[in-house]
Amino acid sequence: MAAPGKLSALTAGRAKAAGMYGDGGGLWLQVSGAGAKSWIFRFTLNGRSREMGLGSFSTFTLAEARERALACRKLCAEGIDPIEARQVQRGEARLEAAKAMTFAECALAYIESHKAGWRNAKHASQWQATLDTYANPAFGDLPVQAVDTGLVMRAIEPIWATKSETASRVRGRIEAILDWATTRSYRRGENPARWKGHLQNLLPKRSKVRRVQHHAALPYAEISRFMTDLRSRDAIAARALEFAILTATRTAEIIGARWSEIDLATAMWTIPKERMKGGREHRVPLSAAAMDLLNALAGPSGGPFVFPGTRRGKPLSNMAMLELLKRMDRPDLTVHGFRSTFRDWAAETTTFASEVVEMALAHIVSDKVEAAYRRGDLLQKRRELMDAWSKFCG
The missing domain is CATH 3.30.160.390 (Integrase, DNA-binding domain)
Incomplete structure (x- = not known):
């Protein structure tokens, strides 16, 4: 030079x-x-x-x-x-400057940067709620670089056996936030919340821990008597709950149901992927009892929603069916719990294959099963399953 x-x-x-x-x-x-x-x-x-x-x-x-x-x-x-x-x-x-960047601040930044891409607007509040309850009390105020395996364990180990699903979600969310912080150069090193090859050595598999009944469910032997009481009640919330039980669907899917989704000629309810938890379109074969219920309603002339709320053009409140259960002196039950009732009935009293029942519940199954479903044979089996369930419900 x-x-x-x-x-x-x-x-x-x-x-x-x-x-x-x-x-x-x-x-x-x-x-x-x-x-x-x-x-x-x-x-x-x-x-x-x-x-x-x-x-x-x-x-x-x-x-x-x-x-x-x-x-x-x-x-x-x-x-x-x-x-x-x-x-x-x-x-x-950057790492030195990040010493002032706490885990809680990183969590807020992560949620803010990702919420626009989340299908459900409630995800952001759910993320924040679980982090505020379990992660932030353990290390939210600490620098994100200081979060180690011991701190992650402090957050999730106490609930791993008693609230395994929640604990698994919290672990995954902590892992995602720490990965984000690493990419942004706020921390270095391996992710202490990773499962494979790390926390799996410290915690038992979720399948091995005691299962917790998160949603109070009615024993299937009592469903017929319950349905008799439910059908005696003249309220739109009662019809919505009855339809939810007959179709084994979720609260959000019921209250958001539109007449445009239902084909009365083929007895089929097609729920678009945008309204499904799994992000996949779900076809629900409707039993004779479910069709009788729909035919007794006002139909499209009453507005776009199958189960309209008190405000014109608005669906039923997501609390309406829970309030109905309280009026029926069954505050011990939840709407979601009837899906467990259906699952228990199918497993213990029928010979329907597990994948047929799982598909009826709109749970994610293998691509091979999904392909079979699209060809139509599982749809016919699911129709038979829902007809049997309808008859059992009385």
Whole structure:
């Protein structure tokens, strides 16, 4: 490299034509076609030629640019790539600055950056609620870099056996936030919340821990008597709950049901993927009892929703069926629990294959089963299943 000193502050300031103006020692003044000026350091290390930006001409004087170029030449003399060295330095600076970035702050940033892509608007509040309940009390105020395996275990181990599904969700959400923080250079190292090859060595599989009944369910032997009481009640919430039981569907799917989704001619209810928890379109074969219920309603003339609420053009409240259960002196039950009633009945009293029952509940099954379902044979089996369930319900 030529010794520096070919440029002067005056000539550098007067340079207008686009091009590269050498000062020596690997330092160049670059003038773009738009007239912008910047300092460039050119070097060759291990047979590889590279260019490194040293800053804007308006920010750094010629003397300062020479000092920067000198520092780079010294690194090259030691066999150190100055570009890689700067990247490491910046990473350390970001990491140092991130000591003030707590896990709770990272969680907020993660939720904010991802919520636009979540199918359900409730996901953001659900994420925040679980983190506030389980993760943040354990390490929310700590720097995200400080979160280690012990802290993650402190958050999820107490509920792993008693609330296994919730604990698994919390672990996954912590893992996602820590991965985000690593990508943003707020932390380094392996993710202490990862399951495979790590927490799986410290915690039992969810399938091995005691299952907890999250939704109070009615024993299937009592469903006929319950349905008799339910059908004696003249309320739209009663019809909605009856339809939910007959179709083994979820509350959100029931209250959002539209007449446009139902084909009365083929006795089929097609729920669009946008309204399904699994994000897949779900076809529900309707039994004779379910069809009788629909035919007794006002139909499309009563508005777009099958089960309209008190406000015109609005669906039934998501609390209406729960309030109905309270009026029936059954506050011990939940709407979702009737899906468990259906599942228990199918498993213990019928010979229907498990995948048929799982598909009826809109649970995700294998691609092979999904392909069979699309061909129609599982749909026919599910129709037989729902007819049998309807008859059992009385």
